[in-house]
Amino acid sequence: MRLRAGQLGIAGFRSAFDFGQRETARWFPGHMAKGLKQMRARLRSTDCIIEIHDARISFERNPLFQESLDIRPHLLVLNKMDLADASKKLSVLKQLEREGVKNVLFTDCLKQRDDSVKKIVPLVTKLIENAARFHREENRSYCLMVIGVPNVGKSSLINALRRTNLKKGKASRVGGEPGITKAILTKIQVCERPIIHLLDTPGVLPPNIENIETGMKLALCGTILDHLVGEDVIADYLLFSLNRLQQYVERYDLEAPCDDIQHVLKHIAVKLGKTQRVKAITGVGDITMKVPNYTAAAYDFIRAFRKGELGKVMLDL
Numbered sequence: 001m002r003l004r005a006g007q008l009g010i011a012g013f014r015s016a017f018d019f020g021q022r023e024t025a026r027w028f029p030g031h032m033a034k035g036l037k038q039m040r041a042r043l044r045s046t047d048c049i050i051e052i053h054d055a056r057i058s059f060e061r062n063p064l065f066q067e068s069l070d071i072r073p074h075l076l077v078l079n080k081m082d083l084a085d086a087s088k089k090l091s092v093l094k095q096l097e098r099e100g101v102k103n104v105l106f107t108d109c110l111k112q113r114d115d116s117v118k119k120i121v122p123l124v125t126k127l128i129e130n131a132a133r134f135h136r137e138e139n140r141s142y143c144l145m146v147i148g149v150p151n152v153g154k155s156s157l158i159n160a161l162r163r164t165n166l167k168k169g170k171a172s173r174v175g176g177e178p179g180i181t182k183a184i185l186t187k188i189q190v191c192e193r194p195i196i197h198l199l200d201t202p203g204v205l206p207p208n209i210e211n212i213e214t215g216m217k218l219a220l221c222g223t224i225l226d227h228l229v230g231e232d233v234i235a236d237y238l239l240f241s242l243n244r245l246q247q248y249v250e251r252y253d254l255e256a257p258c259d260d261i262q263h264v265l266k267h268i269a270v271k272l273g274k275t276q277r278v279k280a281i282t283g284v285g286d287i288t289m290k291v292p293n294y295t296a297a298a299y300d301f302i303r304a305f306r307k308g309e310l311g312k313v314m315l316d317l
Contacts, residue, residue: 013259017240019212022233035202036064042199045143047128047136048073050120050198052148052157055084055106057217058092059099059316062149064206072145073127075103075120079153082108083308088317103127109156117160121191141195143187149223150203158198161190217315222306226299235298236261238305247311251304262294269297 049068053061055078076096078084089106096104103123107116128142146154162168166189187197203223209215216237219229226234239261242248246257248264252271258264269275269292276293279286304310 013243013257014240017213017216017237019216022212032202032204036204039145039147039201039204040068042145043068043072045136046072046145046199047133047142048075048124048144050075050077050124050144050146050157052077052079052146052152052154054149054152054221054223055079055081055092056313056315057221058314059095060214060217062204062206064204065147068145068147073103073124073131074101075105075124075127076101077120077157078104078106079109079157081106082110083306083312085312085314085317088314091317092314107157107160109153109160111160114160114164117157117164120161121165121194121196124196125194141197143197143199145199145201147201148203149205149218151222152203154203155200158188158190158200161198162188165191165196220302220305220315226302231295231298231302232261232265235265235301238302238310239264241313241315242305242310245311245313248301248304251310265294265297265301266292268301269293272297272300274300 049065049072051061051065051069051074053076058078078092084106086106093104096102105116105119105123108114109117124144125142133139146157148154159169187199190196190198205218205223209218215224216229216234218224219226219234220238220241239248239259243257243259248254249257252264252268254264254267274293274296275290276296277288278291279288
């Protein structure tokens, strides 16, 4: 994404984000490597793959999954639509179709009732019935594998399917941080007619994220642990991205949009009372003074975005 100052109508704003000499975050812990190996081993008994991704970054998907997607029926579920700009759906679908992805659903799996979740079972059933099942031809129960990068809602999807089709509660633990699911679980039933089981899998990132901007978008949406990138860097990229929307201005009572992250974080810290005491050595002795806590302000800024409080966006468009 490149935001032009002319588009913003604000002279002097950055037209591109300066990534400097930063390297992409490398976060490929042991459970990811083990999980990827287990996922590949389970492909033989899998009828269909459901790839779930954050709708705000629809095109930043994991290339490691491509091998699996090429040999099994595939449904792409773009989740967290409550946080995304719904007016961009058609543009997303057209771009994905150019990339060869035809079966796409937009969902919000945290809603108690989501009509899109109801469409998943009929759609995957049709995909499976229209594809060769080889050694599983006589087995009338279906096994689906749910894959995706961390923290995009894989476990939430499984729970939503159980809630919709079986009227039962949670079977997979969910959380707002990446890495909640550490290993492939046993089969979880999500439907009775037909009998469908899902495999919940750990979120897996590429061992090396080659494009720095891709890495920043993934970090901004919470798929990479914040400290691996730095809250200050994520907050600065967020400010750069949001200056086309400017919802943050009203939320934090700023006088006008601003392109200086230090100024914005100082204002947030003062407004929210996020300060810290520090000692200063002067010519007349040590004094204690309050200064803005920039890290705490950056944390609040990032969390507000992830909750949708700074507007609904599509970072890829």
